[in-house]
Amino acid sequence: MDIKVHVRESDDDAYVVELGGEIDVYTSPKVKDAITELIDQGHYNLVINLEKVRYIDSTGLGVLIGGLKRVREHGGTVNLVCTNPQIKKIFDITGLVKIFGIFDDEAGAKKALA
Amino acid sequence: MNSPEPSTEHLGTVELRIPGKPEWVAVARLAVAAIANRLPFTVEEIEDLKLAIAEACTICIQQGGGIAAIDITCDATTSSLRVDVRDDRYRTLADMGAAKRQSVMAVDGEGLGIFLIQALMDNLEYNATPQYGAQLVMTKRVGA
Numbered sequence: 718m719d720i721k722v723h724v725r726e727s728d729d730d731a732y733v734v735e736l737g738g739e740i741d742v743y744t745s746p747k748v749k750d751a752i753t754e755l756i757d758q759g760h761y762n763l764v765i766n767l768e769k770v771r772y773i774d775s776t777g778l779g780v781l782i783g784g785l786k787r788v789r790e791h792g793g794t795v796n797l798v799c800t801n802p803q804i805k806k807i808f809d810i811t812g813l814v815k816i817f818g819i820f821d822d823e824a825g826a827k828k829a830l831a
Numbered sequence: 832m833n834s835p836e837p838s839t840e841h842l843g844t845v846e847l848r849i850p851g852k853p854e855w856v857a858v859a860r861l862a863v864a865a866i867a868n869r870l871p872f873t874v875e876e877i878e879d880l881k882l883a884i885a886e887a888c889t890i891c892i893q894q895g896g897g898i899a900a901i902d903i904t905c906d907a908t909t910s911s912l913r914v915d916v917r918d919d920r921y922r923t924l925a926d927m928g929a930a931k932r933q934s935v936m937a938v939d940g941e942g943l944g945i946f947l948i949q950a951l952m953d954n955l956e957y958n959a960t961p962q963y964g965a966q967l968v969m970t971k972r973v974g975a
Contacts, residue, residue: 742889811943
């Protein structure tokens with residue numbers, strides 16, 4: 718089981734957190750650390766790219782919700798990039814599609830931050 | 832003339848014990864997926880099962896506060912898979928005596944885990960208290 722976390726600055730003042738692998742009770746602390754570090758540095762507009770994520774559970778969802786709550790306190794937001802049907806289904810079931818902006822590609826997610 | 836009831840045949844029981852630590856949940860998830868693969872579940876149904884079992888294990892770990900192990904029992908029939916997930920501290924309600932049961936929500940963060948299991952499986956029964964451990968029994972029917 719693995720999780721890959723790659724953070725990069727976009728050319729339009731947003732930060733992209735690119736995740737790959739499986740996000741569960743074991744790996745989600747690593748994702749939480751990356752998001753928390755960005756927010757602590759004052760970056761409140763984030764794109765979290767889930768295109769390479771094969772699996773996410775409630776602890777992963779909890780990390781994303783926690784990040785969204787924190788950036789919203791500063792007027793920011795979190796947009797997600799997600800194309801995996803199984804993961805989209807989880808966002809549908811939990812109603813998180815109404816809370817997050819979910820996009821099919823990174824360009825759309827970044828554009829919606831502006 | 833009524834059509835005959837489809838017969839259900841018991842295929843087997845598989846028991847698995849994993850350490851009660853986050854890094855072992857993936858093992859339970861993959862093992863149950865392999866068992867489910869013996870039944871005519873669709874790929875999507877198997878993905879549902881994987882997530883539900885992982886959520887049950889996570890609830891056991893999160894509320895257990897250092898449990899030693901999680902026991903998982905899978906009963907496979909031709910029409911369904913029943914999975915019993917419990918931590919090694921679990922005691923039956925009778926054993927709890929007068930102890931007041933607490934809502935599982937109190938030990939499941941925002942309740943997303945239980946909510947997901949209920950949404951993905953056809954049946955769920957659970958008992959969970961921080962003092963007396965957790966047991967979650969869930970069933971997924973083929974083609975339901």
